[in-house]
Amino acid sequence: MTQQQQEFLSILRQELVPALGCTEPIAIAYAAARARRLLGSFPERMVVSCSGNIIKNVKGVIVPTTGNMRGIDTSALLGALAGDPDREMEVLSTVRPEDVEKVRALRGTGVCTVKPLLGTANLHIIIEAEGGGHTALVEIIDAHTNVVREERNGETVLLHEASGVRQAQARRQKMTVAEIYDFACTAPLSELKAVLGNQVVCNLSIAEEGLRGDYGVRVGHTLLSGGEQSARRKAAAYAAAGSDARMSGCVMPVVVNSGSGNQGMTVSLPVIVYAREMGMEEEALYRALALSNLIAIYQKSFIGELSAYCGVVSAACGSAAGLAFLCGESLEVISDTIINTIANVSGMVCDGAKPSCAAKIATAVDAGFLALDMARTGHVFHDGEGLVKRDVDETIAAFGRMGREGMKSTDQEILRIMVGQ
Numbered sequence: 051m052t053q054q055q056q057e058f059l060s061i062l063r064q065e066l067v068p069a070l071g072c073t074e075p076i077a078i079a080y081a082a083a084r085a086r087r088l089l090g091s092f093p094e095r096m097v098v099s100c101s102g103n104i105i106k107n108v109k110g111v112i113v114p115t116t117g118n119m120r121g122i123d124t125s126a127l128l129g130a131l132a133g134d135p136d137r138e139m140e141v142l143s144t145v146r147p148e149d150v151e152k153v154r155a156l157r158g159t160g161v162c163t164v165k166p167l168l169g170t171a172n173l174h175i176i177i178e179a180e181g182g183g184h185t186a187l188v189e190i191i192d193a194h195t196n197v198v199r200e201e202r203n204g205e206t207v208l209l210h211e212a213s214g215v216r217q218a219q220a221r222r223q224k225m226t227v228a229e230i231y232d233f234a235c236t237a238p239l240s241e242l243k244a245v246l247g248n249q250v251v252c253n254l255s256i257a258e259e260g261l262r263g264d265y266g267v268r269v270g271h272t273l274l275s276g277g278e279q280s281a282r283r284k285a286a287a288y289a290a291a292g293s294d295a296r297m298s299g300c301v302m303p304v305v306v307n308s309g310s311g312n313q314g315m316t317v318s319l320p321v322i323v324y325a326r327e328m329g330m331e332e333e334a335l336y337r338a339l340a341l342s343n344l345i346a347i348y349q350k351s352f353i354g355e356l357s358a359y360c361g362v363v364s365a366a367c368g369s370a371a372g373l374a375f376l377c378g379e380s381l382e383v384i385s386d387t388i389i390n391t392i393a394n395v396s397g398m399v400c401d402g403a404k405p406s407c408a409a410k411i412a413t414a415v416d417a418g419f420l421a422l423d424m425a426r427t428g429h430v431f432h433d434g435e436g437l438v439k440r441d442v443d444e445t446i447a448a449f450g451r452m453g454r455e456g457m458k459s460t461d462q463e464i465l466r467i468m469v470g471q
Contacts, residue, residue: 073139088207097179099167108429232340339372358461367391369418
């Protein structure tokens with residue numbers, strides 16, 4: 051394998067990991083589980099300080115394994131009581147019903163206090179805990195499992211540079227769509243199957259559960275209830291159904307992309323379902339998934355893991371590119387598909403994780419199909435039309451700048467509105 055192939059495979063291995071539940075409450079539970087391990091006992095008191103994007107993404111989703119409970123305090127208490135920190139984003143997979151009842155009784159007792167972290171990174175969690183005559187501190191920044199500091203009794207036991215994730219993002223910004231396309235075409239199939247196989251199994255399973263069950267507002271089910279059963283309709287419906295289930299506490303893992311389960315499902319399920327419905331070869335599926343995942347990761351490297359910019363837009367650009375690849379389209383058509391998608395739905399804002407994410411996924415996937423239809427007939431938005439630039443890479447960078455820098459004040463106002471300020 052070439053060095054570039056090895057680098058792209060490494061990125062996929064780092065990013066495509068399983069997570070049980072919405073990743074923001076899970077990150078809190080993970081930090082709390084690590085704090086409990088430092089203490090050696092369940093905390094008598096905890097202070098959980100979170101950035102605004104963490105607060106808004108925890109507010110509206112059910113914490114998995116709890117049945118119906120939401121909130122930062124629920125996530126922290128459950129992680130501290132029953133979480134397994136060695137399982138990272140599947141930290142709550144060992145929770146028992148009796149643990150949930152203990153947390154239900156602890157809520158509102160003052161054991162756990164929540165505070166906002168102002169003027170900081172978009173993804174930032176600090177947990178300070180006391181118990182058994184000891185104190186502990188765990189800090190996460192920039193990525194959901196990126197622990198940069200741990201302290202016990204005021205003494206540092208772990209300290210990492212907080213800039214590591216940002217440096218990785220800067221390196222990924224140097225990728226190009228052409229390089230990603232070449233990788234998808236030439237990487238060893240066995241390696242692609244090894245890194246992408248779990249995404250196919252896990253994400254398809256939760257989508258099927260979302261269609262069977264009564265989750266959220268049943269966006270995925272609604273898409274298929276009108277009688278239309280085309281491959282395109284199913285591609286959007288399955289992606290939405292996975293989100294229906296996940297946002298409503300379904301206890302099934304999702305393989306994420308860029309730290310997000312919703313993005314992981316949006317970037318993969320349209321490609322998986324369309325390939326299945328159209329009877330396409332397994333090799334074409336895995337190569338298309340490699341392209342779709344890396345295109346989404348590339349875009350998110352400019353935006354960051356959390357933003358007011360809805361992440362499913364980047365994921366839908368990825369899946370649209372993957373669909374174009376799956377259908378045998380050229381690099382030019384794939385590039386134009388990305389431009390058409392991002393120019394259309396980039397204004398979709400993130401107002402927290404919640405059931406309506408499923409509807410946003412459906413809309414973004416539909417926009418991807420429209421973008422592909424346009425690109426196939428030689429139609430693409432041009433340089434100077436809004437934020438569109440002279441080629442696909444410059445366009446991705448421009449929209450990424452808008453998502454990271456231009457939407458900072460939007461992000462702050464969204465949070466103020468959500469908390470009633």
